[in-house]
Amino acid sequence: MSALLQVASVAKAFGGNKVLQDVNLKIGAGEIVGLLGPNGSGKSTLLNTITGFEAADHGHIVYEGQRIEKLPPHRIVRTGIARTFQLPSMPKKMSVIEVAMAAATRAHGVGATLLGTPGAREAERQARNKATALLDQLLLMPVRDLAASALSGGQKKLLGIVCALMAEPRMLMLDEPTAGVHPNLRRDIVNALQKLNAGGMTLVIVEHDMHFIREVCTRCVVLDRGHIIASCRPDELAANERVLQAYLGGGAAHSTEREAA
Template identity: 75%
Template sequence: MNAFLDIRQIAKAFGGNQVLEAVDVQITRGEIVGLLGPNGSGKSTLLNVITGFTPADAGTVFFDGQRIDRLAAHRIVQTGMARTFQLPSMPTRMSVMEVAMAAATAHHGVFGTLLGTAAARTTERAARDKAAHLLNELLLTPVRDLPASALSGGQKKLLGIVCALMAEPRMLLLDEPTAGVHPNLRRDIVAALQRLNAQGMTLVIVEHDMHFIREVCTRCVVLDRGHIVASCRPDQLASNERVLQAYLGSAGAHPLEASA
């Protein structure tokens, strides 16, 4: 079976620090893959390489058969891949709805809007309708007219997902979507991601919350010091010696069980 996302021999160093070395990951369409590893293992760097924010020193990335590792980040979005960020920054003078609309403009271009054509007005109406639908799906309709900067941390992460979805991606990559989020909003995020996957979205999630990983992911890929050390089901993590060594330097304890 051909991989939907095919990462081959990716390497990245910053100065003398080799952050990624010969990383191979293949993800099939419809999976929910958790990208795990201790701090400094290379997770965020790999996410940035995949999405065009950091150039790789070596290796290739193919998405749905198209090579994307030489493309700029906005071009990668146009291929059908979008991402969220661990600490989404929201403007102080824009409402939640305006931020979602701005995401549509960022993804699809501003020239038509500047020209003020009938087609542009139709596109704007469609984008507004889509934004309203997504805000409703992610339970943000009650705050749609509030300043985006006034949202809680969890609501900002939900809005970040809305902004990514405005690009109509086929694969969504999320960077710690539940970190620092209130338990009630965490449940909303879990439900939203499960709905997206049920609708056909492929998801890659960087996350430390092992309960979340077990609840949501179908497979886990574990990085340690820039190398892939495991690719397994979530329920196999606690019995994988290489995973235990990555987190503790010893196979004698079971931190992944304790964090459930």
């Protein structure tokens, strides 16, 4: 597999707590990879380390041939990796479309353009057009003028995806995109992610919902206590003894279907 993203010997500790230990991972272009593991296994820390929100203590991260482990988040976004967050925080005084447009400003650094100049007006027009298209694609046009903070939890997650897509990434990383989401909106999120992947986007998804993992992901990577213990198809998880030990202490395979990652 030709790697779009390669994580090599990455380690991260917080004080004496070794959260990631010698993590090696390759993600190929066009994959949908589910990142699983028991609570505290290091999933979110690995996502944070790849996207620049935490600095690795050791190892390196290469995206499209470029070392990125020392880059800040805004520069990593510009290389082509965007992400969402488990609990997206939305400003109280900005509408949905204003939040999406602001994401374009952050991603492309257009905020330095002088207000009122032709360049600023053109940048705003392009950002509004792009935001409108993405809000329509993710079924948020009916709420485009509402305060972003007034959205439901599921709608906020959809808006988080819109904001990430404003950067025009090639790889999208999502932290629990369906956690606490109404079933109807969950279906919208699944459909949106599958369409993005069909259009060529690579997805890495931290998720607890095993039904979602089986439905969406092409490969699963399982972390336990900072180590990768499995990389396999979703339908192979229940027969993997190391995965069973991590989740259940060796319990029955069918219980894995009920347990979250």
